[in-house]
Amino acid sequence: MLMRTVEISTGAFVLAGTLALIFLAVRISGVNLTADRSSYTVMARFNDVAGLQTRAKVSIAGVTVGRVAAIDVDMEYGEAIVSMELKGSGGVLSMDTGAQILTEGILGARYINLLPGADEETLSDGDVIEDTQGAMVLENLIGDLVTRLGAS
Amino acid sequence: MIGFLRGVGNRSLDRVAGVGRATLVLTAALWKVPRLSDVPLIVKQIYNVGVLSLVIVVLSAFCIGAVLALQFHTQLGKFGAQDAVGVGLALVLLRELGPVVTALLFAGRAGSAITAEIGLMKTTEQLSSMEMMGVDPLHRIVAPRLWAGFVSLPLLTAIFNVVAIYGGMIVAVEWMGGDQGRFWSGIQAEVDIWDDIGKGVVKSIAFAVVVTWIAVFQGYDTEPTPEGIGLATTRTVVVSSVMVLAIDFLLTLSMYGDFK
Known part of the structure; x- marks a missing residue:
């Protein structure tokens, strides 16, 4: 009987x-096991990313639609190349979509x-976003x- | 003078020999891969070192989570950044405090018990009588305690983290009037499954190996006197606490070395 209590506990x-x-x-x-995990990568060239980190959020109208996957630098042109991983399978955002880097709050x-x-x-x-x-x-x-x- | 040097040399050699014996005990015990018939032994030991440590772990976790939330809330409140309480709490717990504090509690609660038990068995010559009966004490006594420790500490750490985050949430949300949605969404946005949770689990496994190894060896290597058991038990707690903190520093350095 004692052994059984031990086993149960x-x-x-x-x-x-x-x-x-x-x-x-x-x-x-916040890993979601059931959600649609498909994503596609879009690049954008910025003249300055000043403090943008990988895993930072990418949003449209304040709604998160993806994350920053990688930030590289183009030595030749002195520009930053940001790869963004967007949810979904592409074919929704228009070619002339613009990208801007903003700050959340004053210290955000x-x-x-x-x-x-x-x-x-x-x-x-x-694809590469031109208007940044x-x-x-x-x-x-x-x-x-x-x-x-x-x-x- | 010569005598002094000889003493220093002897003591250093004793230490080296101790490390050697500890390694031999560990490899010899782990070499005996547990068979299906050993499962009841391991279950009994998981009960001893894991289940019986639950109360102290859960109580400490709740208090530590609550205190952290309180401090974060007042300090971050100066910048109006109370929303970051959840993130700070979760990262501090998952990366550092969870594994370290649980390992320290485990060394005090379970490690000392293992050492005292094995030490008493040795002092009362139960270990040598087992050998005479053809039962290998490394297999029957040492190995189940090692495996139980390896299993229990990571599980205790996970429980510690969950309870501490809830304790913090109770203070930050219920008491201080923070926003529950912000608390959780902040955590989910910042915590990474490998970088924060996975590396914490790796830490707790490393601590489990170190603490149980030291506890088992100190017991097995006790001087067979009542005084010896006391010394060995103290040594288990002191040595494993120091080792846990030192290894934590090294692991943090190698895992999160690229702090930005």
Whole structure:
């Protein structure tokens, strides 16, 4: 009888531990096992990404539609190449979609906002977004302002 | 002078010999791959080291989660960033505090018990009588405790993390009036399954090996006197605590070395 209590409580402990691991994986890391996992990658060249991180969110009208997969630099042109992993299978966003780097709140993280255009052609896997606007860098803005004030 | 040098040399050699014996005990015990007939032994030991440690682990987890949430809330509140409480809490727990604190509690609660038990068996010559009966104590006594430790500590760590995050949520959401949706969505957006959860599990497995190994060896290597058992038990707790913290530093350095 005593052995049986030991067995039952040990079994309950192992189950609880395993459940805790599954809970951590699903609830905490937000991995969705049932959702549609298909995605496609779109590239964009920015003149400045200033503080954008991989895994930063990509959104349209404030709704998250993907994540930044990689950030590389093009040494020749001095531009940043950002690969974005978007949910779905492509063929929805128009070819002249714009991308801008914005900041969440005043101290928040950088993210990419996509502005869908009106072109008939659509972006598919591996395409490059041409119309981009890099991150606002405070120093550059102040520099700009000072020159303009000096000119007028 | 010569005598002093001789003493230093002898003591150093003793230490080296101790490491050697510990390695021999570990390999000899692990070499005996558990058979199906060993499962009841391992179950009994999982009960001893795992189930009986649950109470202390759950209580500490709840308190640590609550305290962390309280501190994060007041400090982040200065910048109006209370929404980041959940993320901070989850990352700190999953990456560092969960594995480390559980391992320290485990060393104090289960490690000391293992050492004292095996040490007493050795002192009362149960181990040598087993050998005389043709039963290998490494197989019958040491190996089940090792495997039970390897299984229990990672599970305890997972339970610790879940309870601590809930404890933190109770403080941050119910008490401090934070937003529950922000709490969870912040966590889900930032926590990565491999980078944060997976590496935490790897840490807890490493700690499990270290703590149970030290506990079992200290018991097996006890000087067979009442005083020896006391010394060995103390040594288990001290050595494994220090080792856990040192290894945690090294693991963090190698896993998250590219801090940005």
